[in-house]
Amino acid sequence: MSEFEPTIVAFFCNWCTYTAADLAGTSRLSYPPNIKIIRVMCSGMIDPKYVIKALLEGADGVLVSGCNPGDCHYINGNYKARRRIKLLKEILPQFGFEPERLRLTWIAASDGLLFAEVMRDMTEQLKPLGPSEAKLKMVI
Amino acid sequence: MAKTASIEVKNQDLIGALRDFFKTVLAQDEISAIQVPWRLPMKNMVMPTLITDPERLNGADPLSPVFPINSAKIVSRLTRKESGGKVAAVMRSCEIRAFIELVKLKQGQTENLVIIGIDCLGAFRNRDYFSWVGEDIEESTKKYAADVLGGKSAAADGSISLSTACQACESPIPVGADITIGLYGIDTDHKVLIQSETVKGENLMARLQLTDEEEPPSRKKAIDKLVEERTAVRDNMFTETHAATDSLEKLTIYLANCVNCYNCRVACPVCYCRECVFVTDVFDHDPSQYLRWADRKGALKMPTDTIFYHITRLAHMSTACVGCGQCSNACPNDIPVMELFRSVSQNTQAAFDYTPGQSIEEKPPMSVFKEEEFEEVVGID
Ligand code: SF4
Ligand code: SF4
Ligand code: FES
Numbered sequence: 001m002s003e004f005e006p007t008i009v010a011f012f013c014n015w016c017t018y019t020a021a022d023l024a025g026t027s028r029l030s031y032p033p034n035i036k037i038i039r040v041m042c043s044g045m046i047d048p049k050y051v052i053k054a055l056l057e058g059a060d061g062v063l064v065s066g067c068n069p070g071d072c073h074y075i076n077g078n079y080k081a082r083r084r085i086k087l088l089k090e091i092l093p094q095f096g097f098e099p100e101r102l103r104l105t106w107i108a109a110s111d112g113l114l115f116a117e118v119m120r121d122m123t124e125q126l127k128p129l130g131p132s133e134a135k136l137k138m139v140i
Numbered sequence: 141m142a143k144t145a146s147i148e149v150k151n152q153d154l155i156g157a158l159r160d161f162f163k164t165v166l167a168q169d170e171i172s173a174i175q176v177p178w179r180l181p182m183k184n185m186v187m188p189t190l191i192t193d194p195e196r197l198n199g200a201d202p203l204s205p206v207f208p209i210n211s212a213k214i215v216s217r218l219t220r221k222e223s224g225g226k227v228a229a230v231m232r233s234c235e236i237r238a239f240i241e242l243v244k245l246k247q248g249q250t251e252n253l254v255i256i257g258i259d260c261l262g263a264f265r266n267r268d269y270f271s272w273v274g275e276d277i278e279e280s281t282k283k284y285a286a287d288v289l290g291g292k293s294a295a296a297d298g299s300i301s302l303s304t305a306c307q308a309c310e311s312p313i314p315v316g317a318d319i320t321i322g323l324y325g326i327d328t329d330h331k332v333l334i335q336s337e338t339v340k341g342e343n344l345m346a347r348l349q350l351t352d353e354e355e356p357p358s359r360k361k362a363i364d365k366l367v368e369e370r371t372a373v374r375d376n377m378f379t380e381t382h383a384a385t386d387s388l389e390k391l392t393i394y395l396a397n398c399v400n401c402y403n404c405r406v407a408c409p410v411c412y413c414r415e416c417v418f419v420t421d422v423f424d425h426d427p428s429q430y431l432r433w434a435d436r437k438g439a440l441k442m443p444t445d446t447i448f449y450h451i452t453r454l455a456h457m458s459t460a461c462v463g464c465g466q467c468s469n470a471c472p473n474d475i476p477v478m479e480l481f482r483s484v485s486q487n488t489q490a491a492f493d494y495t496p497g498q499s500i501e502e503k504p505p506m507s508v509f510k511e512e513e514f515e516e517v518v519g520i521d
Contacts, residue, residue: 048455049417049448056448069511079509083492084455086514087506090491091454094484096387104518121520133388140392140441 006060006126008035011046015073016109017065023112031119034126035063042066043104044077048084051102055092058135061101061126065118068106078106096133100125143342145350146331154285154328155278158202158258158321161334163194164348165228171254172225175214176200177207184277185270188214190227201277202230202258203285205302206269210409210466212238215255216248228254233314234305234464237497238409240316241460244504245412254344257314257337259323261288262306265469272300289328305465305478308374310367316497319344322355325362333359374482381476381483388447394480395450397473400443404477405453407470410460410496418449454484459505460496461485 012018018039024031036059040046043066051062064085066078085104093099103122107115149157166174178189179199186204188211191197212235218227231239236257242248261284264272273280301307314320318341322333334350336342385391402418405411417423423445434440458481467477489495492505 049452052451052455053448056451076509079511080506082514082517083506083509086491086517087455087459087488089517090488091451091458091484094382094487095385095391095451096389103520105520106518118520125520137389137392138437138439138441139388140396140398140444140446 004127004130006034006123006129006131007058008061008063008122008126009054009059010035010037010063010065011040011043011050012037013043013066013072013078014039014041016067016071017105017107017115019109020107020111020115023110024115027112029112029116031116032123034123035119042072042074042077043081044072044074044079046081046084048088051085051088052092055097055101055132056134056139058132060129060132060135061103061122063103063105063118063122065105065107068108071106071108098129100129101132143336143345144353144355145334145345146353147334147350149328149330149332152329154323154332155201155203155281157332159197159200161321161332162197162200162202162228162230162256165254165256165344166191166194166197168344168347170226171228172223173227175211175218175227175229177202177204177211177230179204179277184273184275190218200230201281203261204269204277204281205261205263205272205284206266207232207235207263208266208469209407210238210464211235212242212248212409215239215253216242219249219251219253220247223252226252226254228256230256230258231314231317232260233257233311234260234309234462234497235409236314236316237311237462238460238464240497240500241410241462241504242412243500244502244507247412250500254319254340255317257317257320259314259321260306260309260312261285261323262302262309262312264300265303268300268303285323285328289323303465303469304377304476305463305468305482308370308377308482309463310370310374311463312366312370313363316499317341322359324366325356325359377479378483378486381479385480385483392447395446395475397475398446398450399473400446400449401472402449403470403472404467404475407466408453408457409464409466410457410462411453412457412460418445418452450480454481454488458485458488459492459494461489462497 046064054062072078105118147161162174173190173192175190177186179186179201186201186206211231215229318338320335326333336345385394461481463482465478471477494505
């Protein structure tokens, strides 16, 4: 049987992590192809609904990634994002979602190396968890 | 400084004494109207009612075990803009706490409002109340209040119990009111305690010329006992509800009766949106979309997005949940909505060290941030 390959839905800030992903690509850094990237203008515009919907539709993990503290192009969007992720991390595990399934990182535009590392780590951590319950069971 | 006074109860008529007190409040020049739980003349039902005619206060029923709506929403309507007058509002503890949350969201103001909080004797679910109240509503309320204050369980004949929200309510004593009416631990056959909690309340009390009084030690004892019992019920409810919803599959079973009517959200005093996203175009999916989803999954329960709705609503309002139980009251399909929402809220409120309704100054958690906080949620360890 082939190894379980998790699907990760990733919301990347245009100004940093998205650019870092691009850089990793053009620098030919290898990283696992498990990720479905959605580009947003700032981590602060990621509505908790996006995260909840992705997980309920069967994403095995969700990654939110924005600019480092102090570097947000909209001044404080990443601080707001952090509060929202904190909130979701309180709610979702109560319904059995493992903490590894929702991650928040800061990755600067120039940090293609860190980007590739985060992708590898997140994928490796999701593998032993197996497919999300939302994939296996009917969600109404 | 809190000022404590009392009003006299004549002929053991507690409700009558409260009505007289409301009349003296309404008689003040500065007060244009008083909002109280009031018996509808056409049916034995109690609704929040805005009263200007003192005679009408003879129908006030502030101790009846029903509150068909959380009146925070009504007081918000009365105060969201300048009304040209000052209103006094008689409210339960959970109604005051919900109102304070709405004030923080700029959906109500306290300037032209006097909040009169009253020790809460609890309430039945609406439908239980209808069957319980009978022909003689005055007698029903009287007996109910006497039983509860006498330490017997609600509806002493054992036919109905308090709503689960009230059974688990550890905050039956109002906080944040201008004036509170104290009943627990007071000899309510003879008197009722009146306390001011704000300068505004103190000024009003001074004009009412009440007799000064000391709070009897029996009051704290009675309250402590009640809070302890309620807290035990609450904690048990948390444990049971967590166990019943600790996987997505279990949560789905828990909510399987839900028909997406959104009554729970309409009834929720702290679901603050004028238009809920779940009734906007965002969820008005194209018909072909349903076919695509059904095709991908093989079976698509309609209406869709049930679990999505509940988890999203938790994300939106759980930090502000005051546990009034109106969601469960409103559910046509007997889903224990309050149990789920309070159990999750308990944790989201603790995470942000936030107690809804406690203080107007304390900002709602999602409206603020600090540069250095919650580092533990960042990164992949
Ligand atoms: S569920 Fe959310 S969007 Fe809907 S009314 Fe409540 S807070 Fe607003
Ligand atoms: S009131 Fe009950 S059926 Fe209606 S949306 Fe809420 S939980 Fe579902
Ligand atoms: S612009 Fe990148 S997180 Fe705000």
